[in-house]
Amino acid sequence: MAPAYKRILLKVSGEALAGDNSFGIEPAFLQGIAKQIADVANTGVQIAIVVGGGNIFRGMAGAAEGTDRVTADLMGMLGTMINALALSNAISRQGAKCKPYSAASMPSVADTFTARDAKMALEDGFVVVLGGGTGNPFFTTDTASTLRAIELECDVVLKGTKVDGVYSEDPMKNPNATRYDFVSYDEVIGKNLRVMDTAAFALARDNSMPIIVYALDDAAGLSGVLAGSTRFTRVGKHN
Ligand SMILES: Nc1ncnc2c1ncn2[C@@H]1O[C@H](COP(=O)(O)OP(=O)(O)OP(=O)(O)O)[C@@H](O)[C@H]1O
Numbered sequence: 001m002a003p004a005y006k007r008i009l010l011k012v013s014g015e016a017l018a019g020d021n022s023f024g025i026e027p028a029f030l031q032g033i034a035k036q037i038a039d040v041a042n043t044g045v046q047i048a049i050v051v052g053g054g055n056i057f058r059g060m061a062g063a064a065e066g067t068d069r070v071t072a073d074l075m076g077m078l079g080t081m082i083n084a085l086a087l088s089n090a091i092s093r094q095g096a097k098c099k100p101y102s103a104a105s106m107p108s109v110a111d112t113f114t115a116r117d118a119k120m121a122l123e124d125g126f127v128v129v130l131g132g133g134t135g136n137p138f139f140t141t142d143t144a145s146t147l148r149a150i151e152l153e154c155d156v157v158l159k160g161t162k163v164d165g166v167y168s169e170d171p172m173k174n175p176n177a178t179r180y181d182f183v184s185y186d187e188v189i190g191k192n193l194r195v196m197d198t199a200a201f202a203l204a205r206d207n208s209m210p211i212i213v214y215a216l217d218d219a220a221g222l223s224g225v226l227a228g229s230t231r232f233t234r235v236g237k238h239n
């Protein structure tokens with residue numbers, strides 16, 4: 001049977017990469033995720049990845065502690081680049097062709113992202129890992145995920161995070177919150193359900209880009225999500 005999606009954008013949460021730790025990268029978790037990605041890539045699905053940076057640095061937190069916001073956001077974007085290099089290397093070691101890109105120019109580290117180049121790499125069978133977010137302060141890697149998915153003409157954004165979907169409230173704060181199987185863009189924005197930021201949801205809505213939110217540590221993994229055999233929430237226009 002042909003895969004449901006030809007080209008996907010996977011958002012890998014930075015925080016989740018820390019595994020059971022509160023910061024940094026847990027090698028076993030990184031390798032597990034990399035294997036899931038390599039296995040799916042080797043079935044012919046084209047995969048672009050945006051990596052978060054919450055396990056390294058968040059600009060808002062840095063700004064709150066006295067660094068100016070633009071500098072703090074630059075530090076945050078560099079943090080996502082660290083994760084991108086680690087993930088890209090781990091995917092290559094699991095046997096899939098993989099290439100890191102950076103939103104900001106750092107030629108000795110990675111190629112600078114252009115949609116044209118990244119699309120060609122996807123068509124050549126490379127997984128592409130996109131670090132540096134949008135390259136602009138005051139944004140997040142969630143917005144970068146939606147933006148890159150649209151630019152690269154992906155079929156869907158898969159947000160792999162610490163929770164298994166969108167809830168009526170943050171399930172980390174209220175364990176009695178209820179989970180949606182489906183929620184519309186307008187509802188998620190109107191009710192301020194902050195599993196992604198409003199800018200990311202609005203961009204997805206305006207460009208009809210579906211979003212799937214799932215738990216990165218689900219045993220069924222990425223292939224389970226693509227096969228529809230694991231728990232997730234779909235965010236879209238209609239159910
Ligand atoms: N209504 C909600 N439904 C589900 N999760 C929610 C909701 N509101 C807030 N959250 C929180 O959003 C978190 C995911 O978003 P967040 O942007 O913080 O992390 P991330 O994008 O996965 O990580 P990073 O920024 O490190 O890449 C979840 O872990 C959850 O605690």
Ligand SMILES: O=c1ccn([C@@H]2O[C@H](COP(=O)(O)O)[C@@H](O)[C@H]2O)c(=O)[nH]1
Pocket residue numbers: 014051052053054057058059060072073074075076077079080132133134135136137138139140141142144
């Ligand atoms: O486009 C972007 C993306 C990210 N940042 C900064 O990086 C950190 C980490 O990203 P998360 O999405 O929170 O994982 C973010 O807090 C911002 O400071 C950015 O400035 N622009």
